[in-house]
Amino acid sequence: xxxxxxxxxxxxxxxxxxxxxxxxxxxxxxxxxxxxxxxxxxxxxxxxxxxxxxxxxxxxxxxxxxxxxxxxxxxxxxxxxxxxxxxxxxxxxxxxxxxxxxxxxxxxxxxxxxxxxxxxxxxxxxxxxxxxxxxxxxxxxxxxxxxxxxxxxxxxxxxxxxxxxxxxxxxxxxxxxxxxxxxxxxxxxxxxxxxxxxxxxxxxxxxxxxxxxxxxxxxxxxxxxxxxxxxxxxxxxxxxxxxxxxxxxxxxxxxxxxxxxxxxxxxxxxxxxxxxx
Amino acid sequence: xxxxxxxxxxxxxxxxxxxxxxxxxxxxxxxxxxxxxxxxxxxxxxxxxxxxxxxxxxxxxxxxxxxxxxxxxxxxxxxxxxxxxxxxxxxxxxxxxxxxxxxxxxxxxxxxxxxxxxxxxxxxxxxxxxxxxxxxxxxxxxxxxxxxxxxxxxxxxxxxxxxxxxxxxxxxxxxxxxxxxxxxxxxxxxxxxxxxxxxxxxxxxxxxxxxxxxxxxxxxxxxxxxxxxxxxxxxxxxxxxxxxxxxxxxxxxxxxxxxxxxxxxxxxxxxxxxxxxxxxxxxxxxxxxxxxxxxxxxxxxxxx
Numbered sequence: 128x129x130x131x132x133x134x135x136x137x138x139x140x141x142x143x144x145x146x147x148x149x150x151x152x153x154x155x156x157x158x159x160x161x162x163x164x165x166x167x168x169x170x171x172x173x174x175x176x177x178x179x180x181x182x183x184x185x186x187x188x189x190x191x192x193x194x195x196x197x198x199x200x201x202x203x204x205x206x207x208x209x210x211x212x213x214x215x216x217x218x219x220x221x222x223x224x225x226x227x228x229x230x231x232x233x234x235x236x237x238x239x240x241x242x243x244x245x246x247x248x249x250x251x252x253x254x255x256x257x258x259x260x261x262x263x264x265x266x267x268x269x270x271x272x273x274x275x276x277x278x279x280x281x282x283x284x285x286x287x288x289x290x291x292x293x294x295x296x297x298x299x300x301x302x303x304x305x306x307x308x309x310x311x312x313x314x315x316x317x318x319x320x321x322x323x324x325x326x327x328x329x330x331x332x333x334x335x336x337x338x339x340x341x342x343x344x345x346x347x348x349x350x351x352x353x354x355x356x357x358x359x360x361x362x363x364x365x366x367x368x369x370x371x372x373x374x375x376x377x378x379x380x381x382x383x384x385x386x387x388x389x390x391x392x393x394x395x396x397x398x399x400x401x402x403x404x
Numbered sequence: 405x406x407x408x409x410x411x412x413x414x415x416x417x418x419x420x421x422x423x424x425x426x427x428x429x430x431x432x433x434x435x436x437x438x439x440x441x442x443x444x445x446x447x448x449x450x451x452x453x454x455x456x457x458x459x460x461x462x463x464x465x466x467x468x469x470x471x472x473x474x475x476x477x478x479x480x481x482x483x484x485x486x487x488x489x490x491x492x493x494x495x496x497x498x499x500x501x502x503x504x505x506x507x508x509x510x511x512x513x514x515x516x517x518x519x520x521x522x523x524x525x526x527x528x529x530x531x532x533x534x535x536x537x538x539x540x541x542x543x544x545x546x547x548x549x550x551x552x553x554x555x556x557x558x559x560x561x562x563x564x565x566x567x568x569x570x571x572x573x574x575x576x577x578x579x580x581x582x583x584x585x586x587x588x589x590x591x592x593x594x595x596x597x598x599x600x601x602x603x604x605x606x607x608x609x610x611x612x613x614x615x616x617x618x619x620x621x622x623x624x625x626x627x628x629x630x631x632x633x634x635x636x637x638x639x640x641x642x643x644x645x646x647x648x649x650x651x652x653x654x655x656x657x658x659x660x661x662x663x664x665x666x667x668x669x670x671x672x673x674x675x676x677x678x679x680x681x682x683x684x685x686x687x688x689x690x691x692x693x694x695x696x697x698x699x700x701x702x703x704x705x706x707x708x
Contacts, residue, residue, distance in 0.1 A: 386529035
């Protein structure tokens with residue numbers, strides 16, 4: 128009994144307390160942003176942010192006068208579009224990598240890895256010029272294409288990792304029973320790796336939702352995703368921090384919630400390769 | 405199945421189809437990435453050899469390596485390169501260390517561990533613009549909470565304009581990036597920790613190894629692979645993510661927070677000098693490729 132008591136005290140000191148400190152550092156800035164967002168603009172510069180007299184005025188202004196709903200819609204269209212492009216192109220590619228041995232497989236796989244390694248700045252300049260020539264600047268399509276440069280290689284890699292987890296004998300059994308390759312893929316493999324597909328889709332969605340530099344460069348006037356909209360809330364003369372932080376909370380909400388929902392599966396997919404390597 | 409030679413009687417058409425199938429299934433993804441990634445990249449390299457300013461769209465003069473020569477004589481290029489090295493060289497170790505501590509804590513047994521694990525990754529999920537603005541507000545010289553906090557603790561005597569002072573601006577941004585990136589390390593390292601068999605520790609404890617010796621001889625070797633992979637991946641990502649800097653300071657004050665990718669981006673964005681911007685982007689990529697090759701050699705083995 129005495130031993131247990133001491134070990135509890137020790138645990139509080141060497142585990143719980145440091146963990147609390149790390150969490151305070153992690154969540155502090157976020158909570159501070161939230162606190163600022165529910166404080167009235169006038170009070171912000173006199174007494175500072177506080178829960179006292181909490182108000183939703185900043186949020187109401189965000190939707191009423193700034194038109195944040197439209198920005199949310201833009202972000203949603205772009206993110207959903209990117210998910211559609213990324214997934215549809217990568218399913219068959221991932222199946223091919225996972226199930227066949229063929230000449231050039233290694234080089235093609237590395238190619239997809241390599242794409243993710245190139246600096247964004249190398250792509251953003253020519254993409255701007257292409258979109259200008261094609262007349263696609265400031266359209267949803269331009270941003271979907273730009274985000275796909277990240278989404279396609281990422282989802283190929285994730286899907287290969289999930290499909291490798293499904294035994295080959297299952298699709299072979301399906302083909303013995305008369306399915307073609309594509310039917311085996313559609314009826315056996317896809318349903319089995321559906322959780323992985325959903326996690327991949329959500330991660331692509333979050334990445335596209337959070338993307339800023341492409342959005343700023345290729346969009347901006349008609350198509351203004353949430354990240355650009357938040358940034359433009361910085362006024363010319365004074366910064367309206369209440370409004371700005373409210374925008375930050377709203378803009379970050381979908382990604383944060385989705386991330387918390389899928390974190391477990393996603394992390395297992397992301398870390399699998401790394402732990403093995 | 406697919407590699408076995410077709411039986412003698414099988415029609416050759418099916419054998420051919422079987423050989424083509426893998427490539428056919430790959431072709432959509434490969435073709436699209438060729439069009440939207442590799443083609444633009446080649447275009448950047450091509451632009452870097454030209455004098456190309458966007459407000460004179462008809463002038464596209466071939467100038468050979470002039471842009472690169474200019475870059476090497478450009479003071480701002482060297483300042484940016486120096487900042488890039490400082491920036492990567494301090495952000496990554498800081499993220500790694502904090503991530504390692506967090507992972508070790510999360511690997512212990514305590515009642516609210518699932519909650520802590522879920523909350524720790526919040527910075528990872530936030531858009532970088534929101535992160536940048538949030539920290540700009542924290543660092544605000546008049547109303548920022550950082551100043552108030554440090555003044556109350558008596559660590560500083562007067563309010564510091566963190567982002568407006570050239571001496572503190574880069575360090576402030578590095579702290580922000582550390583905050584943004586350490587959860588990634590924590591999660592990766594935690595996965596590594598959990599793959600170490602418990603029996604190793606039990607055996608070591610029976611042999612009388614202290615906690616420190618267990619950490620040094622079992623834990624560290626067990627997670628070194630994950631740590632190297634995570635560091636390399638993160639280096640490339642951190643090197644790429646100039647959006648936080650762009651929003652927080654725009655490179656200023658002066659050139660105090662310029663980094664190479666930011667410099668290339670600003671050259672093209674504000675000066676519309678796409679030729680010179682491309683040249684800097686190409687130079688930066690060449691430097692980065694050294695890291696990438698190192699990473700690929702590791703993963704290349706894993707792929708096999």
